[in-house]
Amino acid sequence: MSNESRITPLSASHPASHSTCSVRRATQDDLACAFELVNEYFQTIDVWVRDTESKFSDYLLGDDRGVWLVFAGKEVVGCVVLHPLISLPRSGEIKRLYVKPAYRRQGLAEELLQALEEFAAKTARYEWLYLDSKDDLVTAIRFYERQGYEHCDQYNANPQATVFMRKALAGA
Helix, strand or coil: CCCEEEECCCCCCCHHHHCCEEEEECCHHHHHHHHHHHHHHHHHHCCCCCCCHHHHHHCCCCCCCEEEEEEECCEEEEEEEEEECCCCCCEEEEEEEEECHHHCCCCHHHHHHHHHHHHHHHCCCCCEEEEEECCCCHHHHHHHHHCCCEECCCCCCCCCCCEEEEEECCCC
């Protein structure tokens, strides 16, 4: 099984339309560009509690966590993070799902999430994935609902989170 999948852009009006986008799990060599994109996410979403570069680097190491990136050529245009939830056995948490505005509505977020979910089920052997969000991120919440995530009780102490969701993984 390949660590990378290819995506053919859907619309000629998108910047990626003349090239193919690819999704793959990040390596330490990707740290700088991935962290730069996460900082864009922090500013766009107005995140108060932000990862340091050192903390973000920890997501890259281990069989129970990871960062997935979407590349349009050599440019990183999307990301998502998975890390274990110590308080909930056989569970992971999704963080930082973000696609640059010019690359949205092409299925890239779905590709990122699918790659993360496959890894979570088959490699990390998680039974559940959790995530938190904010009420004002209506589009994100609807996206997760379409992907099979259901609202659940609060599972963390994120001071900005008002919405909590989870999904059972098949094949874990």
